[in-house]
Amino acid sequence: MTPQTVMTIDDSAAILTIIAAYLEDSEFKVVASERDGRRAVERFQEIRPDIVLLDLIMPGQSGMETLSQILALDPDTCVVMVSSLGTEDAVHQCLSTGARSFLQKPFSRDAFIDFLRNLENQPRDPRIES
Amino acid sequence: MSSMFFGHYLLEHGAINREALLDAIEKQRSTNRSLPDIAVREGLLDQAKADQIHAMFRISNSSHEDLCVSEGRLSRTDVERLSRMQSAQWLRIGAALVKGGHLSDAALTTHLEAFNATEAVEQRTLESEFNHxxxxxxxxxxxxxxxxxxxxxxxxxxxxxxxxxxxxxxxxxxxxxxxxxxxxxxxxxxxxxxxxxxxxxxxxxxxxxxxxxxxxxxxxxxxxxxxxxxxxxxxxxxxxxxxxxxxxxxxxxxxxxxxxxxxxxxxxxxxxxxxxxxxxxxxx
Structure with a gap:
């Protein structure tokens, strides 16, 4: 089975390292990691990964701005927002802007991989649809 | 006065010296085992998997028990058995001090009662400080x-x-x-x-x-x-x-x-x- 390609965007090198370790030996392959939103959008345009894991709270260009720019390039991109913030408002804002899903930190490897596996079947947050 | 661990309380009250406390802590370290480590000893997990569970534990909100099931693929029955073994073997600081000959059983009982009474007051004070x-x-x-x-x-x-x-x-x-x-x-x-x-x-x-x-x-x-x-x-x-x-x-x-x-x-x-x-x- 061809691995699904993943791009991770987070200002924290620690989180990029942890996510890369989580996805080792899985069906997901990290093809790019970026710490800056602006640079990440350029890189996204070059490599077009299957999944983008995007930190919400970043210095400089925020996660929301980065999300909008990636979706402007390709509205069908599967972008998952990853944040320690899991408030209703934050989740609503991300999903209504077009993120596929929202994952709150901290999370274990098993929960993380199950989450990625279920992305295709995952309905959008019911709070958004209602 | 502020809330403290029992070992620090004994030290502060002159019931033990620093070396005795360090010896007891070392006894605890060599006796008390995490659930994944007990699973390794029992042949249910390999060391690499146990290390992975420890790493997950530090940065997730899951318990060792749940991680042993989700990451180590142990059954709930195995995890419950390992938890019982862990509880039976667990060495508390007072018992470690007695075992090392640093404190008598009678002194442990007396100090523990006094510590619990002091801690109860400290916890009420902390709670009151929070509320104000x-x-x-x-x-x-x-x-x-x-x-x-x-x-x-x-x-x-x-x-x-x-x-x-x-x-x-x-x-x-x-x-x-x-x-x-x-x-x-x-x-x-x-x-x-x-x-x-x-x-x-x-x-x-x-x-x-x-x-x-x-x-x-x-x-x-x-x-x-x-x-x-x-x-x-x-x-x-x-x-x-x-x-x-x-x-x-x-x-x-x-x-x-x-x-x-x-x-x-x-x-x-x-x-x-x-x-x-x-x-x-x-x-x-």
Whole structure:
């Protein structure tokens, strides 16, 4: 089975390292990691990964701005927002802007991989649809 | 007087000396085993898998029991059996001191009763101090989450000693990681880690030793306060707050006395190491 390609965007090198370790030996392959939103959008345009894991709270260009720019390039991109913030408002804002899903930190490897596996079947947050 | 571990209480009251306490702690370390380690000894897990579970434990909210099931693929029945073995073997500090000949059974009983009575008073005092603080709901959420995440990442027992207004200065030998929170209230939450604990925390977060002065260690500290701040906003939402964290940062530590702003400071212990939580309710 061809691995699904993943791009991770987070200002924290620690989180990029942890996510890369989580996805080792899985069906997901990290093809790019970026710490800056602006640079990440350029890189996204070059490599077009299957999944983008995007930190919400970043210095400089925020996660929301980065999300909008990636979706402007390709509205069908599967972008998952990853944040320690899991408030209703934050989740609503991300999903209504077009993120596929929202994952709150901290999370274990098993929960993380199950989450990625279920992305295709995952309905959008019911709070958004209602 | 402030809340403390039983071993520190005995030391402070002259019932034991420092060497006796260190000997008892060493006995605990060699006797007390985590659930994954017991599973390795019982042939149910390999060491690599146990190491992976320990790493997951430090940066997740799951219990060792749940991680042994989800990551180690152990059955619930096996995990329950291992938990019973762990409880039966667990050596508490008082028993370790008696075992080492540093304290008699009778002295242990007497001191333990006195300690429990003192601790009950300290806990009531702490509770009262919390309730009388400005923005006590915010302070409580930030403090409890700091204790939770520092305990996870350090693997050490954690205890809040006292909480009171402070001038917010960063003490010598500590590293500060901070995050501004905006929304219905604007405040800054900071965690100050004593150097040895900072090294333990970065290793816990990253899984490898890194240069404490390097970028990776700084990132790990920022991620710790990011978890505390973000999770606090989420936890406070049902209380009616709409809050949002801003990117975490590490203030300049070259002049610890430079920053003097009123804060609510919680002083805490992780094992033998100190850490503090500062909540600045009126950030500039």
């Amino acid at each position: 603080l400005e923005e006590s709901t915010i302070v409580r959420a930030c403090t409890e989450l700091t204790l939770h995440h520092v305990a996870r990442i350090s693997g050490a027992p954690v205890k809040l000693q006292r909480i009171d207004p402070s001038d917010g200065t960063l003490k010598q030998g500590f590293r500060r990681f901070a995050q501004n929170i905006v929304g219905d209230r604007e405040f800054c939450v900071a965690v100050d880690l004593e150097d040895p604990l900072f090294s333990i925390a970065t290793r816990g977060m990253l899984g490898v030793e890194v240069d404490p002065a390097g970028d990776a260690a700084g990132d790990a500290g920022c991620e710790l306060i990011n978890l505390i701040g973000g999770n606090a906003c989420t936890r406070l939402e049902p209380e009616g707050y709409t809050l949002r964290p801003q990117p975490p940062f590490s203030p300049d530590i070259s002049d610890p006395g430079r920053e003097k702003r009123p804060s609510i400071r919680g002083a805490a212990l992780a094992g033998d190491d100190h850490f503090e939580i500062n909540i600045f309710l009126n950030p500039p």
